Every structure is written in C-alpha cells, then in structure tokens.
Amino acid sequence: MAESNFYLGRSFDAKSSKVTTQHVEYDPADLTTHAVVTGMTGSGKTGLCIDLLEEAALQGVPAIIIDPKGDLTNLLLHFPDLLPQDFQPWIDPEMARRAGKSLEVAASEAATAWRNGIKEWDMSMDRVLALKNAAQFAVYTPGSDSGISVSVLSSLAAPKLDWDSNREILREKISSTVTALLGLVGMNDLDPIRSREHILLSNIFETHWSAGSDIDLTELILQTQTPPFQNLGAFPVDTFFPPKDRMELAMILNNILAAPAFETWREGESLDVQALLFAPDGRPRHSIFYLAHLSDSERMFFVTLLLSAVETWMRTQSGSTSLRALLYMDEIFGYLPPTAVPPSKGPLLRMLKQARAFGLGLLLATQNPVDVDYKALSNAGTWFIGKLQTERDKNRLLDGLESAAGGIPRDEMDKLISSLGKRVFVLHNIHAKAPVLLQTRWTMNFLAGPLTRMQIRDLNQLVNAGSTLRTTPVAAPVSKKVSTPQPSVEALQPMSVIGNQSSVTSQPVTSAPRPSTFNLQPSTNGNLTKPSLPAGIREYFLPQNYSLPEAFSSAQRAMPPQAMIQGVVYRPSLLAAAQVRLLDRKYGVDSEINRTALVDSLDRRGIVRWDDFSYGGPSLDKIETTPAAGGARFGTIDAPLNDSKIMTALQKDFTDWVFRNSSVTARANAALKVYGGPDVSQAEFMKACSDSARDARDAEIAKKTSAIEKKIKSLEDKLIREERELREDQSDLQNRNMESGANLLELGAGVLGFGRKKSVSTQFTKHRLAQNAKAEVAESEEAIAQYKKELNALMREREDMTTEINNRWGSVVNEISEVSIKPKKTDIYVNLFGVAWKPYYIVQSGDETFELPAFGAE
Numbered sequence: 001m002a003e004s005n006f007y008l009g010r011s012f013d014a015k016s017s018k019v020t021t022q023h024v025e026y027d028p029a030d031l032t033t034h035a036v037v038t039g040m041t042g043s044g045k046t047g048l049c050i051d052l053l054e055e056a057a058l059q060g061v062p063a064i065i066i067d068p069k070g071d072l073t074n075l076l077l078h079f080p081d082l083l084p085q086d087f088q089p090w091i092d093p094e095m096a097r098r099a100g101k102s103l104e105v106a107a108s109e110a111a112t113a114w115r116n117g118i119k120e121w122d123m124s125m126d127r128v129l130a131l132k133n134a135a136q137f138a139v140y141t142p143g144s145d146s147g148i149s150v151s152v153l154s155s156l157a158a159p160k161l162d163w164d165s166n167r168e169i170l171r172e173k174i175s176s177t178v179t180a181l182l183g184l185v186g187m188n189d190l191d192p193i194r195s196r197e198h199i200l201l202s203n204i205f206e207t208h209w210s211a212g213s214d215i216d217l218t219e220l221i222l223q224t225q226t227p228p229f230q231n232l233g234a235f236p237v238d239t240f241f242p243p244k245d246r247m248e249l250a251m252i253l254n255n256i257l258a259a260p261a262f263e264t265w266r267e268g269e270s271l272d273v274q275a276l277l278f279a280p281d282g283r284p285r286h287s288i289f290y291l292a293h294l295s296d297s298e299r300m301f302f303v304t305l306l307l308s309a310v311e312t313w314m315r316t317q318s319g320s321t322s323l324r325a326l327l328y329m330d331e332i333f334g335y336l337p338p339t340a341v342p343p344s345k346g347p348l349l350r351m352l353k354q355a356r357a358f359g360l361g362l363l364l365a366t367q368n369p370v371d372v373d374y375k376a377l378s379n380a381g382t383w384f385i386g387k388l389q390t391e392r393d394k395n396r397l398l399d400g401l402e403s404a405a406g407g408i409p410r411d412e413m414d415k416l417i418s419s420l421g422k423r424v425f426v427l428h429n430i431h432a433k434a435p436v437l438l439q440t441r442w443t444m445n446f447l448a449g450p451l452t453r454m455q456i457r458d459l460n461q462l463v464n465a466g467s468t469l470r471t472t473p474v475a476a477p478v479s480k481k482v483s484t485p486q487p488s489v490e491a492l493q494p495m496s497v498i499g500n501q502s503s504v505t506s507q508p509v510t511s512a513p514r515p516s517t518f519n520l521q522p523s524t525n526g527n528l529t530k531p532s533l534p535a536g537i538r539e540y541f542l543p544q545n546y547s548l549p550e551a552f553s554s555a556q557r558a559m560p561p562q563a564m565i566q567g568v569v570y571r572p573s574l575l576a577a578a579q580v581r582l583l584d585r586k587y588g589v590d591s592e593i594n595r596t597a598l599v600d601s602l603d604r605r606g607i608v609r610w611d612d613f614s615y616g617g618p619s620l621d622k623i624e625t626t627p628a629a630g631g632a633r634f635g636t637i638d639a640p641l642n643d644s645k646i647m648t649a650l651q652k653d654f655t656d657w658v659f660r661n662s663s664v665t666a667r668a669n670a671a672l673k674v675y676g677g678p679d680v681s682q683a684e685f686m687k688a689c690s691d692s693a694r695d696a697r698d699a700e701i702a703k704k705t706s707a708i709e710k711k712i713k714s715l716e717d718k719l720i721r722e723e724r725e726l727r728e729d730q731s732d733l734q735n736r737n738m739e740s741g742a743n744l745l746e747l748g749a750g751v752l753g754f755g756r757k758k759s760v761s762t763q764f765t766k767h768r769l770a771q772n773a774k775a776e777v778a779e780s781e782e783a784i785a786q787y788k789k790e791l792n793a794l795m796r797e798r799e800d801m802t803t804e805i806n807n808r809w810g811s812v813v814n815e816i817s818e819v820s821i822k823p824k825k826t827d828i829y830v831n832l833f834g835v836a837w838k839p840y841y842i843v844q845s846g847d848e849t850f851e852l853p854a855f856g857a858e
Contacts, residue, residue: 004028006055008048008427009121012437014419023122024438026052026382028059028323030431031361034352036377037425038369038397039386044423046071047447048384048440049328049365053286056326057135058127062277062284063326064310066303070292070450072330076137076463077446080129082115084108089458090448110446117442128444136285138465139456142265142302144293147456148465149268152305156205157214159312169315172346173308174205179343180304183297185252186550196241197249200224203232217257224250251561255548258565260628271306273313277325293453295545295618296334300342303335307347310360314351320359327351327360333368336376345373352379369393374400385417385426390679394418401428454626526569526633533637534644538834540575541624544568544841544854551841551852563845568854570627571635574599574608575836576654577620580662581827587666589677589821595658596620598836604639606646610657617857620832627837634837641835651833655825663822671812672696677821689813697809701802708798712791719787726780733777736770 005025012019035052039045053075056063065072079086088107096106118128141147156177161170175192178201182190192198204223208215215223225246232240256262269275276287289306291299310327317324329335335344351362364380366372370393383401388394394417398410416426416435428435451459533539552559577596582589596615599608627634640646664678667685672692676685839854 004059006052006059007123007441008051008055009423009438009441012424012439014416014437017419017421019439024427024436026055026427026429027431028056028061029321030382030429031323031326031363032321032356032359033381033430034355034362034364034379035382035384036380037363037365037384037386038367038388039384039425040367040389040393042422043367043386043388043420044425044440045365045367045384045386046330047423047443048386048425049330049363050075050443050445050447051440052363053326053328054131054444056323057284057286058131060134060284061323061326062135063286063328064273064276064306065286065288066291066306066327066329067288068291068299068331070290070452072288072328073139073290073451073456073459074443074445074447074449075286075288076139076459076465077448078128078132078444079111079114079446080125080132082111082118082125082128084111087111087114087446090446090451090455092449114442114446118444121441123442123444131444134284136279136283136465137288137463138285139288139290139460140269141290141293141453141456143261143298144453145264145268146293146453147290147460149264150289150302151268151270152265152302156216156220158209158212161312161315163210163212166315169311169350170209171202171206172350173312174202174209176304176308176343176346178202178205180301181253183343184301185256185547186297186553187252188297199232200227200237200241200246200249203227203229217253221250221253221257224253247561251559252549259547260565260568261544271309273309290453290456292450295543300335300344304343304347307344307351311347311351314355314358314360317358317360319357322359323361324359325361326363327355328363328365330365331368332364332366333371336364336373337371338373338375345376349376352376369397369400372400381430383426383428385413385420385428386424387420387422388417392679392684526571526635530570530627530634531637531642533835534642536644537641537647538832539625539837540620540832540834541570541627541837542575542620542839542855543618543624544628544839545618546841546852546854546856548841548843548852550856551843551854554856555852560845563843565841566844566849567631567633567842568628568839569633569635569842569851570837570839572637572641573836573838574602574641574650575620575832575834576610576651576830577615577832578655578658578828578830580658580823580829582662582664582821582823583827584666584677584821587668587675587677587819587821588680589664589666591664591678593662593664595662596832597654598838600838602640606640606643606650608650608653610654611661615857617855623832628839632839633842637835647834651830654833655828655830658828658830659823659825662828663820666819666821668817668819669812669815670817671815685816686813689816693809693813697805700809701805704801704805705798708794708801712794712798715787715791715794719784719791722780722783722787726777726784729773729776729780733770733773736773 005027008024008026010019011022011024037045037049039048050072053063053065053072065075067073077090084104084107087110088103091103091106091110093103096103099106101109118125139147140150142150142152159166159170159173163170175198178198179190179192181201182188182195182197187197190198192202201220201224204220204227205215207228225243227237227246230237257266277285279285289302291302294302307327332348335342336348337345348362351360355362362380364377367389369388377400385397388397394414397417398414401413402410413426413428413435416437419437420426423440425438425440426435427438546554548563548565549559552563575596575598577594580593580595582591582593597608597610597613598615598617599613602608640650666678667676667680667682668674669689669692672689674685674689674692676688680688840851841854843850843852
C-alpha cells in the first residue's frame with residue numbers, strides 16, 4: 001500500500017458477494033472536498049470512520065472529533081502488544097455474563113480476534129504501535145469533570161480576527177452564539193430579526209467584539225440589565241426592550257451561572273482550536289469531545305460554540321491544497337436538517353462551502369439519511385454509503401445524491417446500494433473514475449462499544465492525556481450559596497459484540513404525557529447519607545435535566561426574581577424499562593420498541609397499574625449509577641422498594657404487562673400479496689398496492705386485448721390502402737371527366753361543320769371510361785365507410801374490456817387488512833429495573849423554602 005494514502009480495506013465483488021485481495025486506498029487530499037458516511041445501525045459505519053481517523057493519525061493529520069454517543073472514545077484503545085490483560089478492563093461484564101464467559105476468557109478471545117483480524121487484513125503490530133505514537137489523543141467532557149473539562153466561557157471572548165475585514169463572518173458567529181445561548185435556557189426557535197432578546201444580546205456582543213474586547217457570561221448578564229448603548233435602531237433601548245423585561249431576561253441567563261451543574265462549564269481547557277489540533281511540541285492531536293451525557297439543548301449549545309471556534313481558526317490560516325486538519329462529526333442528524341435552521345447549521349454550511357481553500361476537511365456521518373440537507377452536502381466530494389434501514393431511506397438518499405458533487409447515476413447507484421451487506425460500502429469519489437465497492441478493514445483500535453462517562457477518566461489515564469496537556473483554567477466570579485454539579489444522562493454497561501466490529505444501540509422510549517401540574521412541596525431536606533438497599537436491587541440516578549426556570553414552568557408557576565437553588569435532594573421511585581423485539585417475516589416486521597415506566601408513588605403491597613406510569617421523557621438508555629457530587633441529600637426508602645421479594649415479583653409483573661401491551665400493526669393485501677410493517681406508512685403502503693395493482697392490470701390488459709389490437713392494426717392498414725386508392729380513383733375520374741367534356745365539344749363542332757370531325761365510337765369509349773372511374777370512386781368510398789364502422793366497433797370492444805379490467809383491479813387496491821403483531825416472551829429483555837433516585841431542587845424564595853422537580857419528561 002502507498003504510504004501516503006489511507007488504507008481503508010479491500011474491494012468487494014458484488015457478483016460473487018466476496019471480498020477480493022485488492023487493497024482500496026484513498027488519497028487524503030480528497031478529504032479537502034469533504035466526505036459523508038451514511039449507513040444504518042450495524043452497517044459498520046463507526047468502524048469505517050475509525051479506520052479513516054486511524055489513517056489520518058498515521059499520516060500526521062490532526063482532528064477534532066465530535067462524539068455524541070460515546071463510540072469514538074474507542075480511538076484511545078490501541079493495544080500494540082495485544083495482551084488479554086490490556087483488553088480486560090474494557091470488556092463489558094454484562095455481555096460476558098450473558099455469553100457465559102468470565103472476563104478473563106472474553107478478554108483472551110478479544111485479543112485473539114484482534115490479532116487475527118490485523119494479520120488477515122495485511123497489517124502488522126508495528127503499524128499498531130505507530131498509530132499509538134502518531135498523535136496525542138484525549139477525551140474532553142464539556143459540562144463534566146469525568147474527562148478533560150472545557151470552559152465554554154472562553155468562547156465568548158473576541159475572535160482573533162480584524163472586525164472591519166471580517167464583519168460579515170463575525171456577525172454570523174455572534175448570531176450562532178446567541179441562538180445557542182438562548183436555546184440553553186429554553187428559548188428556542190427565536191428569529192434573529194424579530195426576537196428582541198436575540199437583537200439585544202447580539203448588539204452587546206458586537207459592541208465588545210468590534211472593539212476587540214472580550215466579554216464573559218457575568219458581564220453579559222449585567223449588560224443585559226444596563227446595555228452599553230443608548231439606542232437599538234431608531235428607538236431608545238428602554239422603549240425597544242423595557243428595563244423590567246430586561247431584568248427577567250437577565251434572571252433567566254443568571255440561572256445558567258447559578259445552577260450547580262454549570263460549575264464544570266466554567267473551568268477547564270479553553271476552546272483554543274490550534275491547541276486542540278497541535279501539541280506544544282508540534283505533534284498532531286486527536287481531540288474527542290464526548291457529549292453523550294449532555295441534554296439536547298446543552299449539546300446544541302456546545303456543538304455550535306465548537307463549530308464557530310473551528311471556523312474562526314480556519315479563517316486565520318493560509319490557503320492550502322493539502323489536508324491540514326479534519327473535523328469529524330459522528331452524527332449530523334438534527335444539526336444540518338433540510339428546512340429548520342438550528343444554530344449549528346450556519347457554521348457547517350459555511351465550512352462545507354469554504355473550508356477546502358484552507359485545507360480543512362469535514363467528515364460527516366449519519367444513520368438518518370432522510371432528514372439531512374442534501375443541498376448543503378452537495379459540496380461533499382466523497383460519499384461512503386453503507387447498508388440502509390428501509391427502501392425509503394435509500395430512495396431519499398438517491399434523490400439527494402443526484403445533485404451531489406460529481407453527479408451520481410441513479411440506476412447504477414441503486415443497484416450498488418441494494419447489494420450491500422455488513423461492512424460493505426459504496427465509495428463514490430469525484431476524483432475517481434467510477435464508484436467502487438469496498439469491505440472495510442479491521443480496525444487497529446479495540447471496539448469496546450460506547451463507553452460510560454465513568455470510564456472516561458480511566459481512558460485518559462490510559463494514554464496519559466491529563467498529564468501532558470496544557471491547561472488554561474477560565475473562571476468567572478459568581479456569587480452563590482450551593483455548588484452541586486448537575487448529573488447528566490449516562491450509559492449503563494454498553495452493548496457491544498466483541499470481535500465482529502459492530503455495536504448495538506437502543507430505540508427511543510415510548511412517549512407519554514407529563515402531568516399537567518406539580519404542587520410546590522415544602523422541603524423536608526433529607527439525609528446526607530444515602531440509604532442502603534438490599535442485595536439484588538439495582539439503583540440509578542436520574543439527571544437534573546431541568547434548569548430552574550424549566551422547573552417552575554413544569555409546576556405551572558411563575559418564577560419569582562429572588563428564587564435561588566439551595567441544594568438538591570434525591571427521592572426514590574421505581575424505574576422499569578424493557579426492550580421488546582417484534583418479528584414476523586411474512587408481514588415484513590422486524591422492529592424493536594422500548595417500554596418504560598417511572599413510578600413515583602407505590603402501594604406498600606407492591607401493586608402497580610403500569611399503564612398509569614408509562615414514561616415518555618428523555619431516553620434512559622444512558623443513566624447515572626452514582627449521585628451528583630456536592631452534598632446532595634436523600635429521602636428514605638420505604639416498602640416495597642426495600643423488599644427484594646416484592647421487587648422480584650414486580651419485575652415479573654412488569655414483564656407480563658410489557659408482553660400484554662406491546663404490539664405493532666402490519667398491513668396486508670392478500671390479493672396483491674403486498675405486506676407492510678410499522679415502518680411503512682399508510683400512504684406508502686397504498687402506493688405499493690397501487691403500483692402492484694397497476695402492474696397486474698397492465699399485464700392483463702395487454703394479454704386480453706392483444707387479439708383485438710391485431711384486428712385493429714389489420715383494419716387500419718386496409719383503411720390506409722383504401723384511402724390511397726380512393727385518392728388515385730378520384731384523380732382518374734377528374735381526368736376522365738375533363739376528356740369526356742372536351743370530346744363532346746369537338747363532336748358538336750364537327751356536326752356543325754366546324755373543325756375536324758371525330759369518330760363517334762371514340763367519343764363514346766371515353767365516356768364509358770369516365771363512368772367506370774366514377775364507379776371505382778364509389779366502390780372505394782363504400783369500402784372506407786365499412787372499414788371505419790368495423791374499426792369503431794373493435795375500439796369500443798377494447799375500451800369496454802379495458803374499463804372492466806381497470807375497475808376490477810381498482811377495487812382490489814382497497815382490500816387491505818390490519819394485523820397485530822405481538823412479541824414472544826423470550827423477545828422481552830428487561831434492561832432497567834430498580835430504585836431510581838429522582839432529583840429535586842431545594843428552592844429558596846424569600847422566607848419560603850420548597851422543592852421543585854429537577855428532572856422531567858420534557
């Protein structure tokens with residue numbers, strides 16, 4: 001393999017469905033025109049992206065890696081010695097237990113699998129060692145101190161760009177930053193042109209940045225109350241945005257600083273992109289931003305700030321035709337939608353259009369090909385397309401690819417995509433002559449699956465990340481009474497398959513309405529020591545996903561300006577969650593659904609009406625197993641939560657409830673032999689039935705009308721010939737009539753003695769010929785009339801037959817039945833069951849102290 005190229009795998013022969021021995025290599029310079037990777041869960045998409053990042057590290061290309069799910073933390077798991085003891089700490093104990101293996105055996109098998117895989121794919125242990133030493137790896141955890149903390153406040157500092165020559169770019173960065181900041185406090189979908197909150201904050205930023213001065217969050221909050229300018233547009237500030245309303249906005253923003261969870265956002269590494277890409281000694285760095293623990297609004301906030309920081313850094317670089325750095329985003333769903341305009345979309349669009357000139361390549365991945373902006377992705381010169389979930393996904397992708405860079409032939413690409421299996425991808429590169437099929441090589445890094453936040457600290461220690469990095473703590477003075485870091489949703493044991501380069505993810509939980517009201521509860525504090533639970537009862541800690549304004553909003557109460565968080569108290573509830581697989585190949589059903597219940601109040605006898613407690617909030621496939629640090633308090637544990645026998649019976653009862661109440665609906669048209677699972681909408685199913693009926697109708701019409709068509713064709717040919725003969729006969733008749741008239745004149749002139757005399761017999765012969773021509777014209781006209789009559793009769797017969805066939809198949813289209821598909825009991829896996837500690841804010845408002853839920857379903 002060429003040392004300057006990326007080694008991605010081997011070519012794949014679609015006809016034999018076998019991988020060949022021919023290596024597939026990729027020129028890293030082609031990444032300056034960006035690349036998109038798409039494929040369903042289990043397609044091998046993550047493995048391919050890790051291959052690309054491994055090759056980038058070996059070529060000395062630095063990368064910033066945005067990891068929403070925790071898969072990319074595996075980039076630090078390189079074990080050049082391939083010793084089982086290196087693998088063992090990262091083996092999922094639950095997966096090993098289910099397989100009936102000890103951790104030692106599972107680790108030994110993983111080491112063997114990686115040794116064989118690396119050898120089979122023509123790589124050496126020296127290459128794995130070179131990867132380990134090629135770059136400096138580190139995992140950052142914004143909003144958490146589990147990894148390397150990140151200070152988002154540094155992102156409010158004025159960019160190192162001249163305002164006058166970069167005015168438009170910097171205003172776009174201000175707009176994205178303000179939109180993300182307001183989204184963090186629940187003020188979403190604000191129009192930058194019409195929202196007075198957006199306009200006020202944007203003008204404060206512009207006042208500082210245009211003067212080259214920094215601004216921190218504390219100063220931004222204070223200047224919201226007292227802006228550094230007199231007018232906004234044609235009106236005084238107080239007219240445009242009255243002081244009372246500005247105070248409310250300042251209080252909402254202040255809750256970001258006052259919330260215990262924001263403590264970790266203010267300290268740590270700054271978003272210095274140059275330092276994130278290169279170590280002080282010049283070595284390239286691969287900086288991974290682990291975001292699995294963040295809420296959706298926090299994730300959008302941070303991703304927008306990071307993208308804006310990368311864009312600002314990019315514009316300080318000189319032009320380059322080679323690949324200078326990579327920006328990788330593991331899932332762009334929600335960040336680059338086709339119609340909506342989240343704050344992340346602006347920086348992504350601009351970099352897709354302009355980053356090439358600066359040598360910055362964007363590598364974007366998604367498993368949701370339906371909901372991405374293909375117009376924006378048309379700037380990508382390389383597409384890696386893996387196996388897709390549904391025909392709808394494939395068709396949407398093909399629609400988008402027709403306008404992609406290079407123009408991809410739809411029929412050719414449709415055929416290639418339909419033949420894809422696991423780890424097999426279509427590689428379309430505008431710099432290459434034609435698309436190729438490849439099977440991805442074995443990753444040199446161990447794929448342990450998504451890692452929990454608790455494992456990140458050990459992961460950084462594994463590569464000595466914490467001790468070698470330059471740290472730039474950034475802090476803002478904030479006056480507050482309590483400092484309690486906010487816990488975030490975190491993974492339990494990750495589900496991964498050792499040795500086959502794949503991982504399994506769960507589906508979203510079932511939606512359920514949130515109670516419409518919540519009464520403010522007087523605080524009874526609780527105990528600093530957490531009550532212990534009997535052996536066998538698991539416990540979890542729900543995240544603090546509500547800010548203080550959201551907590552008041554969930555209680556349907558107005559938030560007093562003086563309200564402050566004094567602490568957090570955890571109170572017990574019962575959490576139960578199960579994954580259910582429903583399979584029926586006849587009806588095209590292969591679905592996985594989640595059923596979750598969160599029970600706040602239990603009968604001491606252990607009687608639960610599960611239907612009353614169906615949970616529809618944020619996904620709980622990642623959840624804390626330890627409480628938040630910082631002096632949280634705990635309520636008492638009462639029966640049945642502290643009774644092992646009752647809890648075991650409750651788990652069985654929950655499983656039975658899931659079995660009885662889990663089903664999906666499939667549609668069937670037996671006459672047409674068309675079936676559709678729950679992933680197929682009614683409109684899509686009706687279209688499939690219509691298409692099938694149309695094909696059957698057309699075939700029957702073609703078969704039954706073929707004899708009539710032949711007769712019609714024969715009559716049409718005869719009619720054409722007869723009409724031609726008629727024209728000839730009419731012309732002959734006209735000539736005969738003219739000759740006959742002329743002869744009669746000559747005959748009369750001869751009788752009177754004028755002119756030359758003609759023979760009487762000659763004159764009568766010509767008259768007879770004229771009469772014959774007239775008879776032939778009449779005969780042709782009669783024949784034409786008969787042909788037309790017969791032709792009309794045949795056409796009516798064909799039309800009647802076609803109408804009857806069309807009506808019959810049209811009625812068949814509507815012969816649709818619905819079938820309920822239920823699971824087997826063996827297809828129900830209870831993945832969460834135990835005590836869930838639910839957080840409540842202890843709120844002080846004047847002389848009153850009360851509790852508000854810090855966790856909720858919205």
